Amino acid sequence: MTQSAAAHKLPATPRRLDPEDAQHALAEVQERLRRQQLVADLVHRQEEGDAKANLVEDLVHRQHEAELKTLLDGLHPADIAFILESLPKDERQTIWKLVSPEHDADVLLEVEDWVRESLIEAMDRQDLVAATGNMDADELADLAPDLPPDVVAEVQKGLTEEERAQLLEAMGYPEDSVGAIMDFEMVRVREDVTLEVVLRYLRRLHELPDHTDQIFVVDRQDKLQGILPLSRLLVSEPETEVRAVMNSDFLTLNPLDSDADAAGAFERYDLVSAPVMDDQGRLIGRVTIADVVDVMREDSQEQALSRAGLQEEDIFAPVSTALRNRAPWLLFNLCTAATASFVASQFEGTVSQIVILAFLMSIVAGIGGNSGNQTMTLIIRALAMGRITGRNLWQLVKRELFVTLMVGLCGSLVAALFAWAISHSIAIALVMMAAMICNMLVGASVGVLVPMVRARFGKDPAMGSSVLLTFATDSLGFFIFLGLATLFLL
Template structure:
C-alpha cells in the first residue's frame, strides 16, 4: 500500500472517530484481554477442552485489537502508545502491522520511541527504516543501534547517503534538523508547458508542494514558481517571466523556532532552505513547523515547573529524578518565607488577623507576577524583546501592574476592614498588596530577561523563583509595615 492509498483509507476513519475515542476502545479491549489472560494463568487444572476455549478467546481478543489498531492513522497509533503503561504499550506495538512501523516511529514522542526500538529485532528495524527519506532517518539516528544505521546506509544511493550525512550534521533545534530534501526544482529558461509535462511524469508531488523552486545550473536559487501561477498562465510563457523573486529563504543553521515564527507571520506552506552560497539544499514545510511549535509549547510548559519531558508511566526512580530537584528548591524557598514570617511572631501574636491576611498578599503578588512572566516569556520566544525596547517594556509592565494594584488594593482593603473592623489594618493591607505586586512584576520581567541574556531557557524554574520572591518579600513587606504602624 502506498502512502497515498494509506492516507485515503484512513481519511474516512478520521472523520468519524478521534484519537481519544480510539484510545478508550483499545483500553476496553485490553481490559477484556487481561481478564482472559488472568483466567488462563489461574486455571491450570482445567480440562483440555476448556484450555482450548480459553486460548481461542485469547486469539479472538488479539485479533480484535489488531484490527482496531491497524485501522487507525499512524499518528493515532502513536497517541495510543504514548497513553498506555509499558506492558500494554508493548502488546499493542507487537500487533501493529510492519508497514506502519516507520510512520509510527516518526510520529511517537522521543520518550516512547526508544522503548519501541529496543523491543524490535535487527531485521524489523532495518525493514522499517530502509524506505524512509534521508531526513526521516536522521530523526531516528539517535535511537537506532549503530549496526542498523550502517545496514540502512548500504541501501542508500550516493545522493541519499550524502543527504543523510548532511542532515545528521545539523543541531536538532535548527532548520537543517527539520528540513526535507524532497522538492521539485526547474530551470528558469524553460516554458511552463515543459514544467507541466515534467510534473505529470512524477508518481506524486512531495507533500505540501505549493511552489516549485527555480534554480540555475549549480542549484543556486533564482526564484519560486507558485503552482497557481503555473496553472493560470499561458503554457508558452517562460518560467523566468512568471516566477516570483520575492520569497523568504531560511538558512540550515537558523533556529527552528525562528523559522516557525516566520511561517506564522507570513502564512507560509513551505519555504526554501539555502546555504551560505545561495544553493538550494532543502525545504521546510508547514507540518514540520507545526511539530516545532507543539514541542516548544510542551517544553515551555514543563520548563516553567522545572521539569523535563518524561513518560507518564516512567519508573518511579526516573520520575523522582525529574521532579525532585526543583521541588526541593521550592521547599527551601518556602522555608525561607516561613523564616521571614517567624521573625514577626510578636506582631502576629498581637494582631492575630494578620496571619489570615498575609497569605492574600503573597498569593495576589504571585498571580500578578505570573501574568507578567507569561507575557515576557512569550515575547522572548517569538523574538519581540530586544535591547532597544527592553527598558520600555519593563516600565510598561511596572506601570500596568501599579494601576491594577491600586484597584486590587482597594478591594483587599475593604475586605481587611470588614474582617478586622480596623482602618489602619486595611491601609497596611493596601500598601503591602501594592508593594508585593510590584515585586512580582519586577521578578516576572527581569528573571526571564536575564536568563535569556545569558543563553538560558527563560522558562526553566522561573515560577519557583517568582514564588520565592513574592512569598518572602510579601510576608516581609506586610508584617514589616504592620510592625511599624500597628504595634
C-alpha cells in the same frame, strides 16, 4: 528539471480520526486488553495443568488479538501513536507487536521521543531495518539518534549516493536548527523553459511532495533564482517562459537558522513552504508548514514543562525515573517555602498581637504571585517570538511596572475594603493596601528579570521560573506585609 526524492507516502487504507474518535479507539483498545487480562486471571485460578482451561485461554487470546489488529489496521499512524502514548509500557508493547509492519515507520515518526525509545528496544534488528529502509533521508535523520548504529549503517547501504549525502548532511546540523527539520523533497526547474514544459514534467510525477505550493527555479549549479507559485503556473499562458512569471522576491532560510525563528517567519508571512539555501546560495532543501507545526507544538510543550521545572517524561515511566525528574525542583521549592515560613516566624510577636494578620498575609502573597505570573508569561512569549531587544527592554520594564501599579491600586482598594470589613480597622486596611501594591511590583519585577537573565546566559527562560517567582512573592510578601504591620500597627 529534477525532483530530489519521491514523496513519502502514508498507507492508503487508514484514515485520520478526529480527537474524539481517537479517544474512542483508545477506549476500545483498553477494554479489549482488560477482557484479555480477565480471562488470563480466570485461567490461572484453575488447577495447574488444566489443558481445557489453557486451550480456552489460547482461543480467547487469539480472538482478542485478531480484533485488536483489525482495529489498529483501520487507524491512521498518528492515531496509533496516540494510543501507544496513552498506554503503560507492558500494554504498549503488546499493541506495538500487533501494528502492521507497513505502518511501523510512520508510527515511529509520529510518536513522542520517550515512547519511540521503548518501541525501538522491543524490535529486533531485522524489523528495524525493514521499517526504516524506505524512509527518506530527512526522516531517517530524525530517527537516527534512537536507532542502533549497526541498523543505521545497514540502512545506509541501501541508499543512493545522493540520499546518503543528504542523510549525513541532515545529521550534521544542530538539533534545534532549520537544517535538522528541512526535507529534501521538492520540485526544481530551470528558468529558460516554458510553463508547458513544466506542466508536462509535473504530469509525469506520481505525485507532488507534500505541501508543495511553489516550484523552485535554479540554475545549473543549483543556485536559487526564484520561485514559481503553482497558482501562477496554472493561470499563466503555457508558452510563457518561467523567468517571466517567477517571483524573485522571496524569503529564504539558512540551515543554521533557529527552527524557532523559522516558525516565527512562517507565522508572520503565512508561508506554506520556504527554501533553504547554503552560504553559496545553493538550494539544499525546504521547510514546510508541517515541520513548523511540529516545532511550535514541541516548543509549547517544553515551555509548559520548563515553567514547573520538569523535563519531558513517559507518563507511565518507573517511579525512580519520575523522582529524578521531579525531585530537584520540588526540593528547591521546599527550601523556598521554608524560607518564606522563616520570614513569617520572625514576626511572631506581631501576629500574636494582631491575629487577623495571619489570615490576610496569604492574600498579599497570592496576589503578588498571580500578578508576577501574568508578567512572566508575557515576557517568556515575547522572548520566544524575538520581540525583546536591548533598545526596547527598559521601555518594556517601565510599562510592566506602570501597568502593575495601576492594577495594584484598583485591586488593593478592594483588598483594603475586605480587610476593614473583617477587622474594623482603618490602619490594617491601609497596611493591607500598601503591602499588596508593593508585592505586586515585586512580582512584576521578578517576572521580567528572571526570564531575561536566564535568556541572557543562554538558558531556557521558562525553566523553573514559576518556582523562583513563588519564592520571591511569598518571602518578600510576608516580609513587606508583616514589616509594615510592625511599624505602623504596634
